[in-house]
Amino acid sequence: MELICICCPLGCRINIEKNAEGFDVRGNSCPRGKQYAIAEMTAPTRMVTSSVLVSGGKEKMLSLKTDKPIAKSLIFDALATLKGVVVAAPVNEGDVIKADVLGTGVNFIATRSIEKA
Amino acid sequence: MDKRNVVIIGGGPAGLAAAIGAYEAGERDILILEREPKLGGILNQCIHNGFGLHTFKEELTGPEYANRFIRKVKELGIEYKLETTVISFDKNKVITAVNEKDGLIKIQAKAVVLCCGCRERPRGGINIAGCRSAGIYSAGTAQKLVNIEGYMPGKEIVILGSGDIGLIMARRMTFEGAKVKACVELMPYSSGLNRNIVQCLKDFDIPLLFSHTVVDIKGEGRVKSVVIAEVDEKLVPKMETAREITCDTLLLSVGLIPENELAKQAGVELSPVTNGATVDDRMMTNLDGVFECGNVLHVHDLVDFVSEESELAGKCAAKYVIGGGFEADGGTKVETYGGVRYCVPQIIEHNDDYEPFPLKMRVSNVFRNVYLRVYADGQLVAQKKKQISTPGEMETISLKAEQVEALRKAKEIKVGLEENK
Incomplete structure (x- = not known):
């Protein structure tokens, strides 16, 4: 599999294949690239950010993020849990909006405060 | 006429850091003028993460990064006026601004820091042929519609330009259920960060077509398709490679232009390369006591460097006032x-x-x-x-x-x- 490394602006094209001992990594220019490629092959994770509607607030939308990275394969299922969610103002930055998303222990938290209208 | 020591035009990341820099250098008479109803500037609509790695050694979203600075400005008791638009500014540092509460205000400043940011290059700036139908937005406008207004601009998207905002919007639109069909880049390389190409396009199998451009937009009333073509080394489209992609929306992420209308009015000398002011190492322009920093000076990739540069500009503006001017x-x-x-x-x-x-x-x-x-x-x-x-x-x-x-x-x-x- 070919990956573009994101560790630095070089953006090495890394070839990674599974072999008997683990992984055969080629094309990386540094150890960080190897680590990145192996993580991408074994357990890739991403921070997910999105937004939900607010009722009774000074603003219409509340922005959210996962408080920890979640498995890349769960991104769309995690986003689906936010469908139809409407949060009543006031909201404080850091408030948990959706706890324990898909049983992962990761929460969606507010990234801004919204006052009551 | 109101008299103030340091007036900062713009309350985005540059203005906030400049105000803090001026305060920390000992100045207390500081005023920030911001045209939007809240401080924070463009960061408010940049809800994705990746801000602050250099400054705070952690990954914050745009609103969180802005809030760290807003809280500090409030803690320090720095004065600011919101929904206040500066309409003119001259070389004697007289600022004319308007808002609903005060009406027309005139301020004589000892030092001015221009922190006006930049705006997106529009369709007219790149001359794309085709219909003038609905469904053509700059990437930042789409970002505002989705993240602030809660409104989806379209369902099937093509993005022209691979600037960071375009890349970020490819992912954002995908998250909200749209289909992003392609990201088309005129140059043989991207102007966006690698991280964004991987995490906003590759993660979702969105094709990135280098050395391609949009040569026609079709659809009356609403965009129905765009025609794209490969370009040669001179960036001229090879029409034999043209192909049509059906879509209802075209997003443009084709560059940012520093917003220097006020600077020009006052006679600030601009660089033809950056489209920002020409500054010395104190971030002072050719006009005595007029400073410039952040994206109005030159377009940055990372907000962390905007904050750093603006803190320096703010400090120097304060030193200018406290020392009674600089010796040229x-x-x-x-x-x-x-x-x-x-x-x-x-x-x-x-x-x-x-x-x-x-x-x-x-x-x-x-x-x-x-x-x-x-x-x-x-x-x-x-x-x-x-x-x-x-x-x-x-x-x-x-x-x-x-x-x-x-x-x-x-x-x-x-x-x-x-x-x-």
Whole structure:
């Protein structure tokens, strides 16, 4: 599999294949690239950010993020849990909006405060 | 007429950091003027993460990054006026602004820091042929619609340009259920960050087509399709490669232009390369007591560097007021060569009791295995080895005290790119 490394602006094209001992990594220019490629092959994770509607607030939308990275394969299922969610103002930055998303222990938290209208 | 010491025009990341910088340098009479109903500027709509890695050593979202600065401005008791638009500004530092509460206000400032940011290049700025139908947005407008207004601009999207905002919006629209069919880039390389190409396009199998452009937009009333074609080395479309992609929305992420209308009005000298002011190492423009920093000066990739630069500008504005002005010594112009398009600051003053500063620059093409070098009167003062240097990433050379001193003494300063032989 070919990956573009994101560790630095070089953006090495890394070839990674599974072999008997683990992984055969080629094309990386540094150890960080190897680590990145192996993580991408074994357990890739991403921070997910999105937004939900607010009722009774000074603003219409509340922005959210996962408080920890979640498995890349769960991104769309995690986003689906936010469908139809409407949060009543006031909201404080850091408030948990959706706890324990898909049983992962990761929460969606507010990234801004919204006052009551 | 109201009299103020330091007036900061713009309450985005640059204005907030400039205000804090001025306060920390000892100035207390500071006023921020912001046209939007809240502080924070464009960060408010940048709800994705990746901000603050340099400043706070953690990954924040745009609103969180802005809030750290907003909280500090409030804690320090720095005054600000919201929904206040500056309509004119002159070389004597008289500012005219309007808002609903005060009506028309005139302020005589001792120092002004221009922190007006930049705006997106619109469709008219790149001359795309085709229908003038609905469904054509700049990427930042789409970002505002989705993240602030809660409104989806379309379902099937093509993005022209691979700037960071376009890439971020490819992912954002995908998250909200849209289908992003392609991201089309005129150049053979992206002007966006690698991280964004991987995590916003590759993660969702969105094709990125280099050396391609949009040659026609079809659809009456609403966009129905766009025609894309490959371009040759001279960036001229090869019409035999043209193909149609059905979509209802075209997003443009084709560059940012510093917003210097006020600066021009006052007679601030602009650089034809950056479209921002020409500044010395104190971030002061050719007008005495008028400073400029952040994206209005030159477009940055990372907000962290906007904050750093603006804090310096704020500090220098405060020093200017407290010291009763700067002694003009002309300084030495920084010349660039060999693939370095520009360097900020453009002038380095001879006087040596100002703040330390870095040199920031952009290159004109993708270069591999090169050195960025700084010479003072022909002597190598600083260098940085780069395995790769691209137009999409701003390069910074930090300077130690003795390096700054060498530059201050120099009659000739050159910054450029050399092959590693």
